Amino acid sequence: MNLIRDAFHIGVTDLRHFFRSRMALVSFIVMPVFMMLMMGYIFPSDNSIKGLKIGIVFEDNGIFANMIKSQFEKYSEKYGSFVELSSRQKGIDEIKEGKLVGFFIIPKGFSGDILAGHKTTMILVPDQTNPQLDMAVEQMGSEMVRKMSARIGKENLIRFAKVKGDAFKFLDPISFRTEGIVKGKTSYFDFMAPGVMAMVAVMSVMNGLGVAIARDKEMGTLDGLLVSPISRGSIVIGKIFAQTIRGILQASIILLLAILLFGVTVHGSISLTFFLLILGIFSFIGGGIILTAMAPDQETGMLLMTTVTFPMLFLSGVFFPIQQMPGFMQVISKFFPLTYAASALRKVMILGASIQQVMPEIGMLLLFAVITMGAALPLFGKLVTD
Amino acid sequence: MEAIRAEGLTKQFKDVLAVDQVSFVVKEGEIFGFLGPNGAGKSTTIRMLATLTLPTKGTAYVNGKDVVKESDEVRKSIGLVSEKMILYDRLTAYENLRLFGNLYHLPSKRLNEKIEEFLKLVDMWRWKDHRVETFSTGMKQRVNVIRALLHSPKVLFLDEPTLGLDPQTTRAIREFILKVNDMGTTVILTTHIMSEADAVCQEIGIIDHGKIVALDTPRNLKKNIKSDDVEIIEVEFITLFTDMLNTLQNTHGIDKVIQLDANNLRLHLKKDFGLRSLMKVLSPWSDGIRALNTLEPTLEDVFIKLTGHEMRDQASKKAKKSFAGAGAHRF
Structure with missing residues (x-):
């Protein structure tokens, strides 16, 4: 109980501290907007090529x-x-x-x-x-x-x-017709939006966690947390909590823009969408902690993170269908939890799939979450101390 | 009752031995000062006692609890003011105090009362809803110090609490330390400022290169040096000449020549050398002498006597002593 309460206090402080920086706030909102506009307009929304x-x-x-x-x-x-x-x-x-x-x-x-x-x-x-x-x-x-x-x-x-x-x-005796499960024609954008949502949430958490801890270390406030009689776990949980909220908020901005600007309609349950997002985030936290703890300093940490996240963007079927990739890459894509998060989100948001229908993905995400967090557990201490 | 007992405390960072077999005892209710140059191992010792760093060897007890095996118990009874401010810049003074108070599970109402009482005590009450980032260093430090005291710790660790502060705030912080000590809190203070240690500490441990070289009351430390046949003289000149400094350095009977600034020298004379001999040595430059005083020894003199070198940052210790006025160190 105390663990959760302490974590809550730390998380709220983290969020407060973050959102009070005007620059941070602006980039927090601008980043997903930018991302959406870029993706939305650069990639054709239908097959027509004009001009x-x-x-x-x-x-x-x-x-x-x-x-x-x-x-x-x-x-x-x-x-x-x-x-x-x-x-x-x-x-x-x-x-x-x-x-x-x-x-x-x-x-x-x-x-x-x-x-x-x-x-x-x-x-x-x-x-x-x-x-x-x-x-x-x-x-x-x-x-x-x-x-x-x-x-x-x-x-x-x-x-x-x-x-x-x-x-x-x-x-011309045979004609051909497509009957979608949901009304209307889906565009490339419908395909991409769920993946981008998951990606932004996951990336913001993965990068944010390391930065949040490094910042506290640098400012000296981490000493204040460590010297108080709270468990080390509550510090990490508090930071995770704050980062998760941030990730969800950014994903919501993406969703909102997708609906308002690009005519994406969500056919499935919104709460299931957010549940999948949170699960997606959790499946990455362990990995984020491992990478952050592995790096000797923040700079190397960021580099490590980019090395992992960059190929992930292309291999997880966020922008291009996985089926379009060569065989060995399809195999690699199975090792990124983002693949499952994006796939499940797509099913729910576009097709209105129920929780039972995305169970395989949920199972995989849970598996990733448990394995990576288990592996990261011994590194918790290293992350907050030295 | 012992507030702190350290036994053979040692910390080895990769290839640096930061703290080497440090042992000492601090009695409850005392103000204990760790005196030494930057890099001598003061902060590392404090961090080990405050459970922030694990000792490589040795043990330490704070309020009778082992800092390694019973770290949770230790944490409940200590407060820490470290070199870096433990405050979130973009939170207000009140929010910061609220957060850290909450981490000690203080009841909400009592915490609020404490915050008000303390903020008023350090004259920061009217700034309570301003963000810390808008404060001066002195204002920050006042909030920072009371942050460490909200849960009424039995032992308060202060690592260079007056570093970078203006004289007025320095005095205010010192007075506050004394007040806190009066209320029964044991205070462990590190500083590289001799006069600060002299002014507030009941007991002093002088630390150099990770080792405690002396451990006593300021009075005894100074008394020892006096009976050690050293006489301390300060001479003020119109200007200092290099050949004069060289002559003084090479004179048998003068232990130490310390340049305080562009005009002042501090000399450690052997008792049997005497003022007359000094005047003889200085006679070629006697026109330039403005004043000459015999002085009581300070902790600075004690430090020099004990370690054989001046109190400067350990990292720059190897740098050759320069007598150029601008490069002089003064303490």
């Missing part, structure tokens, strides 16, 4: 070439501007000069072939230096061609095969 400059070379001037032209005009609203080029060579030159991201070629005899019932081709010459843009342009071209092709096909069916009624049924 592209795409060339078209018309080697054919028939009826279907004109149809293509009007299609491109429609698309320009979504993708960017289209410019007519005089020749293929001109297009290649402009790509090399960086003026175009690619150009389409409507080859000679394009309209004639279609009218004659032959197959014809539209060609894309992409800027191969940027595979991502390349892919977007390719997608756009193929989509456009597919739609046009279907329309012409339908007309051909009616004209040549005398098909009556809805010719599309013949041409």
Whole structure:
């Protein structure tokens, strides 16, 4: 009982001391805001890429070439501007000069072939230096061609095969539809927000714990705590308590921004979300203590921490799906508790999963918490004394 | 009753022997002073007694409790004012006192009364809701000292409590120490200021290079040196000349030549050397003498006599003695 009470006093003091520094307060709020804005705007929220400059070379001037032209005009609203080029060579030159991201070629005899019932081709010459843009342009071209092709096909069916009624049924008998568990389309942002929340909370605790203890040591206040008849544990618990509150607050700022600015909707229970966050934080505290205690000074400690947290950001599936990684990295990712925290949070926040459905993750987080804290226990003393 | 008993207390940091076989006893109700230059091992000794550092060897008892085996019991009965202020900068004086009082599990109401009583005692009551970071060093130290006393410890450790304070606050802190001692608290004080130790301590341990070299009352320490055939003279000159200093240094019969500042010298003469001989040695420069006094020995003289060197920081001890006016050390 005394342990908890002493820890509470120490934790409250820590929070008070932290939040009374204007600089600390500003960066405390700005950091998650910054993080959100960066992540939210740099990573595309849907697949559209805007402001592209795409060339078209018309080697054919028939009826279907004109149809293509009007299609491109429609698309320009979504993708960017289209410019007519005089020749293929001109297009290649402009790509090399960086003026175009690619150009389409409507080859000679394009309209004639279609009218004659032959197959014809539209060609894309992409800027191969940027595979991502390349892919977007390719997608756009193929989509456009597919739609046009279907329309012409339908007309051909009616004209040549005398098909009556809805010719599309013949041409395109299978359609495809996605039915989500929750309403609406989820964006990359929905995918990322839970992970970023967990990450910010975890990082703030991992770094904060070492800093809080080092600061007390430097100021001399740690002596005051150590010389009083309280247990060493209550000092560490008090600091953990303060850091956890800070982590949760920062995660809340992230959540709020995600909802207000990026249209993320939380489908699951908020209390379960926060429970998972706290669990995520606990799964890291042991590791944080071990790293801090291992380091001979604060500077080395920070370095150690960065060495561990940096790869963790990329390996825990916060920004990129784990399934996208090579096999051995997928294995490594299993050793970071953030992987489980992010996955569970995603399930709860996006899909509205219940606590039973995230039990495997909860189990893993608990396991991490118990093992690392157990290993850190003997280091508690070292951390607060010398 | 013994407040403190240290037996062969030793602390070894990697390759430095900070405290070497220190043994002493402090009686209850006493003010005991640890005197020595910075780096002599005073603070480390205090930290071992206050359970903040584990001794490498030896044992110590505070109020009859072992500092290692019964550290929790020891902590209940001690208060610590260390070199660094034990105060959270961004908390107010009141909040700081509240926090540390709470850690001793004082009942809330009694704690508030104590805080008020103490803050008024050191004339800080009207600053109670101001943040510590806005205080001067002297104001901070006053709050810091009462922080250590909230739980009425039997033993109060004060590590250089007047370091960096203005003379007025220094005096206030000293008076407060005496007041606290009057109320029955045993006080262990470390200082490198001789006059401070002389003024407040009933017993003094002189510590040098981690060892206690003398342990007695200030009176006895000074008496011993007097009967040791040393006469202490202070001479004031218009200017000091290097050749004069060299001559004095090399004169048999003059034990020590200490330069106090640009004009003053302090000399330890052997009894049989006498003033007449000194005047003879100084005759080439006698026009420059402004004043000459025979002095009672101070603790500084005791220290020099015992250790063979002046009381300066242990780290700079090896530096060659310079007689250039600006570089002189004065205590």
